[in-house]
Amino acid sequence: MSRLHSAALAAALLSFAGAAAAQTSGAAEGMAVDRLARIAPVMKDEIAKGTVPGAVTLIARNGKIVHFEAHGFLDSGKTKPMPKDAVFRAYSMTKPIVSVAAMALVEQGKLSLRDPLSQYFPEFKQMKVLVEQRDGRGLTSRAEVPATRPILIWDLLRHTAGFTYSGSSPFPELRDAYLKADVESSVGDVSTEEFMKRLAAIPLAYEPGMRWEYSVATDVLGLVVEKVAGKRLDVHLEETIFKPLGMKDTSFQAKESQLPRLADAFDADPLKASSWKANRIEADPGKRYLRGGSGTATTAEDYFRFAQMMLNKGQLDGARILGRDTVEYMTSNHIGGLAGDPLPTTGPGYGFGLGFGVRLAEGNAWVSGSTGDYMWAGAGGTSFTIDPKEKIVGVFMAAGPSTRQHTRFLFKNLIYGALVE
Structure with missing residues (x-):
C-alpha cells in the first residue's frame, strides 16, 4: 500500500471514529x-x-x-x-x-443599573426627544422636546434608551441625522469622543424607558465599560x-x-x-x-x-x-x-x-x-x-x-x- 493510500485510509478511519463518537454522544x-x-x-x-x-x-x-x-x-x-x-x-x-462584561462590573460594585449615562458621559445630561405634534387643523409635525427622565445604564442593556439605528429609524429625520454624523462609523473612523458628541447632539427616537428600540445602545454601553474598567474594551x-x-x-x-x-x-x-x-x-x-x-x-x-x-x-x-x-x-x-x-x-x-x-x-x-x-x-x-x-x-x-x-x-x-x- 502506498504512503498516500495509507494516509487516506488513516484519515478515513479517524473520520469514522469521530463520527461514531459523535453518534454515541448524541444518543446518550x-x-x-x-x-x-x-x-x-x-x-x-x-x-x-x-x-x-x-x-x-x-x-x-x-x-x-x-x-x-x-x-x-x-x-x-x-x-x-x-x-x-x-x-x-x-x-x-x-x-x-x-x-x-457590564453586569460583571455591577457585581463588583463598580457600576449600577440605576446610574444615569450622564454620570460617565456628561454630553447626555440634557437630551431632547423627537415627538409628533398635531395642530388645530389636524396636521402633524415633529418637534424636539426635553426628555422627562435621564438615560440609565439599565436602558442601555435592554434597548430602552431612546437611541436607534439609521437603517431602522422610525423617523426619516433621525435616519438622515445618524447617516450625516456617521454615528455608526460605517464610512469613516469615528473616535470615541466624536461618537459620543455626535450621538448626544441627535434627539432621541423615544422617551427613555418607554419603548424597546434596537439601537447603538450597546455601543454606548461598551464605552461605559471601558471608562469604568479603565481599559480599552478589547x-x-x-x-x-x-x-x-x-x-x-x-x-x-x-x-x-x-x-x-x-x-x-x-x-x-x-x-x-x-x-x-x-x-x-x-x-x-x-x-x-x-x-x-x-x-x-x-x-x-x-x-x-x-x-x-x-x-x-x-x-x-x-x-x-x-x-x-x-x-x-x-x-x-x-x-x-x-x-x-x-x-x-x-x-x-x-x-x-x-x-x-x-x-x-x-x-x-x-x-x-x-x-x-x-x-x-x-x-x-x-x-x-x-x-x-x-x-x-x-x-x-x-x-x-x-x-x-x-x-x-x-x-x-x-x-x-x-x-x-
Whole structure:
C-alpha cells in the first residue's frame, strides 16, 4: 500500500471514529443520531440554492457537544472548503458579551443599573426627544422636546434608551441625522469622543424607558465599560471573558493568522458590500471607537464556550464570569408592558432581557423551543440559542447577511427536531 493510500485510509478511519463518537454522544444525550444527521443534507441543499457559501453548525446538550460540522465553502467562489475553526464576523452577537462584561462590573460594585449615562458621559445630561405634534387643523409635525427622565445604564442593556439605528429609524429625520454624523462609523473612523458628541447632539427616537428600540445602545454601553474598567474594551474583554473562557479566536480584529480562515459571503449578496465595509474586522480597531454592539470576530467553538458559560449559570471549566442569580436576572424579560419587541431577530413570542431575546411561552413563536430559552443573532448570518430547560446550546455560523433570518430559524428547527428524550 502506498504512503498516500495509507494516509487516506488513516484519515478515513479517524473520520469514522469521530463520527461514531459523535453518534454515541448524541444518543446518550437524548438527541437522535439519525435526526442530527439531517443537518448536513439540509445545509448542502441551502448551499446549492445559493443561500450561503457555507456554514458551521454546533449543538451541545448537558454540556457535551453532540454535533459539530462544517459545510460547504469558506469563500464566495466556492474554492476553499469550510473548516470547523472558520472565523466569522459576529456583528450583534457581540452585544451579549458586552452585556455580560457590564453586569460583571455591577457585581463588583463598580457600576449600577440605576446610574444615569450622564454620570460617565456628561454630553447626555440634557437630551431632547423627537415627538409628533398635531395642530388645530389636524396636521402633524415633529418637534424636539426635553426628555422627562435621564438615560440609565439599565436602558442601555435592554434597548430602552431612546437611541436607534439609521437603517431602522422610525423617523426619516433621525435616519438622515445618524447617516450625516456617521454615528455608526460605517464610512469613516469615528473616535470615541466624536461618537459620543455626535450621538448626544441627535434627539432621541423615544422617551427613555418607554419603548424597546434596537439601537447603538450597546455601543454606548461598551464605552461605559471601558471608562469604568479603565481599559480599552478589547483589552478588558480579553482579560475578563475571552481568556478565562478559552475563546482563543475571538477579538475585535482578525489576526493575520486568522485571515485565511475568515468566512466570506457571496459577492452577489446585496448586503455584503455595505455590511463588510461597516464591520471592517481586518482593520486596526484602535482607529475608531470599539463597537461593543457589533465589533468582534469569533468561531463556532469559541461562541459555544461563551454560551455554555451562560447555560452553566455563569461558569465554565472553573472560570466564573457571573454569579448564578445575575445570569437568571439577565435572561428574564425586562420589557414587559413596554411598546416594541425584538420580533425581527427572534420571531414572535419573545421579550428582551439584558443583552438577550427571551422566550415568553412555549407557543406563539415561529419555531419550537421552551419558555425561557434565550438567543441573539448577528447581521452577518450568525446566531445562537440557549435552552436552560432542555440544557441545549446551538450555534450557527454563516456569512449570509441577506439570508440571516431564514437560516437562524431553519437551524433552530433542526435542533429541536433531533431532541427525542
